[in-house]
Amino acid sequence: MISLEELQLAARNHGMPLESLRHELTPPGLHYLLVHYDIPVVDPAAWRLTVRGERELELSLDDLLAREPVTMPVTMECAGNGRARLEPRPISQPWLSEAVGTAEWTGVLLAPLLAEAGVGPDAVEVVFTGLDRGVEGGVVQDYERSLSMADALRDDVLLAYAMGGEPLLPQHGFPLRLLVPGWYGMTSVKWLTRIAATNEPFTGYQMTHGYRLRASEHDPGTPVTRMEPRSLMVPPGIPDFLTRRRFVEPGRVELEGRAWSGWGEVTEVDVSVDGGSSWSAAQLGAAPGPAAWRPWSFVWDAVPGDHELCVRAHDETGRSQPVEPPWNVGGYANNAVQRVAVTVA
Amino acid sequence: MISLEELQLAARNHGMPLESLRHELTPPGLHYLLVHYDIPVVDPAAWRLTVRGERELELSLDDLLAREPVTMPVTMECAGNGRARLEPRPISQPWLSEAVGTAEWTGVLLAPLLAEAGVGPDAVEVVFTGLDRGVEGGVVQDYERSLSMADALRDDVLLAYAMGGEPLLPQHGFPLRLLVPGWYGMTSVKWLTRIAATNEPFTGYQMTHGYRLRASEHDPGTPVTRMEPRSLMVPPGIPDFLTRRRFVEPGRVELEGRAWSGWGEVTEVDVSVDGGSSWSAAQLGAAPGPAAWRPWSFVWDAVPGDHELCVRAHDETGRSQPVEPPWNVGGYANNAVQRVAVTVA
Numbered sequence: 055m056i057s058l059e060e061l062q063l064a065a066r067n068h069g070m071p072l073e074s075l076r077h078e079l080t081p082p083g084l085h086y087l088l089v090h091y092d093i094p095v096v097d098p099a100a101w102r103l104t105v106r107g108e109r110e111l112e113l114s115l116d117d118l119l120a121r122e123p124v125t126m127p128v129t130m131e132c133a134g135n136g137r138a139r140l141e142p143r144p145i146s147q148p149w150l151s152e153a154v155g156t157a158e159w160t161g162v163l164l165a166p167l168l169a170e171a172g173v174g175p176d177a178v179e180v181v182f183t184g185l186d187r188g189v190e191g192g193v194v195q196d197y198e199r200s201l202s203m204a205d206a207l208r209d210d211v212l213l214a215y216a217m218g219g220e221p222l223l224p225q226h227g228f229p230l231r232l233l234v235p236g237w238y239g240m241t242s243v244k245w246l247t248r249i250a251a252t253n254e255p256f257t258g259y260q261m262t263h264g265y266r267l268r269a270s271e272h273d274p275g276t277p278v279t280r281m282e283p284r285s286l287m288v289p290p291g292i293p294d295f296l297t298r299r300r301f302v303e304p305g306r307v308e309l310e311g312r313a314w315s316g317w318g319e320v321t322e323v324d325v326s327v328d329g330g331s332s333w334s335a336a337q338l339g340a341a342p343g344p345a346a347w348r349p350w351s352f353v354w355d356a357v358p359g360d361h362e363l364c365v366r367a368h369d370e371t372g373r374s375q376p377v378e379p380p381w382n383v384g385g386y387a388n389n390a391v392q393r394v395a396v397t398v399a
Numbered sequence: 400m401i402s403l404e405e406l407q408l409a410a411r412n413h414g415m416p417l418e419s420l421r422h423e424l425t426p427p428g429l430h431y432l433l434v435h436y437d438i439p440v441v442d443p444a445a446w447r448l449t450v451r452g453e454r455e456l457e458l459s460l461d462d463l464l465a466r467e468p469v470t471m472p473v474t475m476e477c478a479g480n481g482r483a484r485l486e487p488r489p490i491s492q493p494w495l496s497e498a499v500g501t502a503e504w505t506g507v508l509l510a511p512l513l514a515e516a517g518v519g520p521d522a523v524e525v526v527f528t529g530l531d532r533g534v535e536g537g538v539v540q541d542y543e544r545s546l547s548m549a550d551a552l553r554d555d556v557l558l559a560y561a562m563g564g565e566p567l568l569p570q571h572g573f574p575l576r577l578l579v580p581g582w583y584g585m586t587s588v589k590w591l592t593r594i595a596a597t598n599e600p601f602t603g604y605q606m607t608h609g610y611r612l613r614a615s616e617h618d619p620g621t622p623v624t625r626m627e628p629r630s631l632m633v634p635p636g637i638p639d640f641l642t643r644r645r646f647v648e649p650g651r652v653e654l655e656g657r658a659w660s661g662w663g664e665v666t667e668v669d670v671s672v673d674g675g676s677s678w679s680a681a682q683l684g685a686a687p688g689p690a691a692w693r694p695w696s697f698v699w700d701a702v703p704g705d706h707e708l709c710v711r712a713h714d715e716t717g718r719s720q721p722v723e724p725p726w727n728v729g730g731y732a733n734n735a736v737q738r739v740a741v742t743v744a
Contacts (some may be wrong), residue, residue: 065494
């Protein structure tokens with residue numbers, strides 16, 4: 055079913071084991087990771103960040119560390135999460151449902167830096183360039199993404215140099231990455247080396263080919279931006295090694311998990327213990343911050359037999375998770391409800 | 400080709416991206432990880448280690464931290480590394496070649512603790528029990544492995560509470576794991592809770608069913624123990640996102656990588672730039688410790704065209720890597736030579 059090429063990606067990149075949903079902040083090494091090309095090795099003493107507006111700033115890591123730090127907990131999810139559950143399956147990193155994590159990120163706000171560089175009235179976008187370089191769709195490229203000027207000037211967009219109070223790990227963008235709360239991870243460019251205002255929309259591969267919701271190969275599609283609502287549960291009981299089916303003893307089982315949406319606050323989480331035939335509201339807890347997941351819990355009176363547990367989040371904008379996967383060419387943003395097979399005995 | 404069940408495992412567990420071979424010590428989160436069941440959440444204040452010999456010791460984490468610490472760099476590899484390259488493919492975690500990592504582990508020696516607990520003359524093995532629990536091959540079990548008394552009393556077998564100078568991450572066995580240098584990772588039981596000397600060979604699932612080299616389903620086989628020699632290279636140049644094919648500019652290319660064997664020192668590493676038709680010796684560097692990988696380098700004069708780079712390690716015991724994968728039912732210890740497809744242009 056899955057090709058060798060997809061497996062090569064799955065062996066490099068990794069999701070967050072779902073039992074790690076127990077942690078409000080994902081421990082190092084358990085946060086999901088997607089690297090398009092190779093993880094660069096960066097000498098922090100030699101590294102510089104260029105910020106180009108009407109002027110050009112050149113900043114060392116020490117320059118950034120000397121600025122006012124901002125720390126925020128942010129839930130980040132890969133835009134391709136759920137891809138491997140689509141039919142037909144788009145061929146890329148074959149995520150099931152675990153490409154997510156939450157960390158406390160520390161860095162400096164982007165907007166004041168852009169103001170210092172001077173953004174002219176004609177500037178429409180800001181382009182972010184990473185040090186990771188490779189070939190994709192036949193195009194040799196540095197990994198690059200852009201944001202509209204309005205998005206770039208948001209008061210919560212960060213240039214992050216720390217994760218969980220520690221310098222970024224190499225695989226998470228050391229020494230500096232962009233962090234755009236609420237958006238899928240592809241926009242939070244890692245190993246940042248250049249930020250440049252531009253007077254024309256940026257047409258790089260990752261904007262015009264990758265990360266677009268397209269109904270067919272000929273559809274130009276629309277950009278992938280914010281995270282669709284999703285809830286995941288800690289699979290209860292104990293697993294079978296190979297099938298991951300869960301085994302639970304009869305009686306009171308406290309189901310728990312976390313839910314998020316990049317569009318607004320999660321306002322409701324529903325649980326089904328009968329494969330989606332009926333739904334009941336879970337108890338919601340407080341998120342550690344406006345851009346981080348919300349915990350939920352639900353008491354299940356488990357009776358002997360085979361069951362399929364499901365969970366579904368709704369947000370304040372009225373968005374919720376579909377029962378059937380929403381197909382598109384690139385396999386992005388599949389936020390269909392999670393299903394967990396459980397045997398109670 | 401790969402089933403959904405194998406993909407579920409590949410999305411949870413992860414290898415070390417091969418460019419991370421640049422690091423002598425693998426950064427946190429990049430060391431390979433295989434978890435049979437779920438990662439337990441352990442309260443370190445409540446956690447105790449029981450050591451049972453003729454007496455029973457009960458040790459807190461503080462008790463262990465108060466003992467003489469020992470630190471050593473150790474290369475650890477999953478016994479299933481290379482499994483997904485076997486034909487027919489044994490169904491389990493589908494590793495390609497990246498299930499490895501090297502860390503500085505700190506802990507206390509096992510042998511003095513066994514001496515304190517008192518190991519009687521009839522004791523033949525020591526059984527190690529983890530807190531991870533699940534179902535495997537139809538058997539409900541705690542993860543358990545044993546060592547012969549001779550192996551358990553080796554002067555380099557550690558109970559490790561730190562990795563890279565930091566407390567173990569949850570996924571690497573917090574608060575304590577066994578560490579048996581030179582052996583495949585399955586024996587270095589994580590989330591250790593009980594150590595018990597026994598007068599009879601232990602017949603648990605992971606000794607008698609899992610981790611045996613078997614020619615057929617009816618062959619009882621032999622135990623998987625030490626790591627076979629293997630060398631891996633940092634794939635040169637830049638990758639294609641999907642195929643991972645490498646693109647390199649013509650001219651002088653310094654190939655580099657690391658090689659290890661659990662049986663003895665790596666004494667030779669050979670590189671082939673023509674798919675294995677001819678081999679040349681690489682330059683070997685010094686290992687950071689007796690149980691850790693050795694760096695190597697090789698200068699390649701890359702000429703335009705498609706090439707297949709290979710690398711092969713030999714150790715002081717005369718063991719070396721085969722060109723053809725060595726098949727067995729469980730898909731263990733496939734140390735066939737690495738092959739890297741490169742286009743020079």
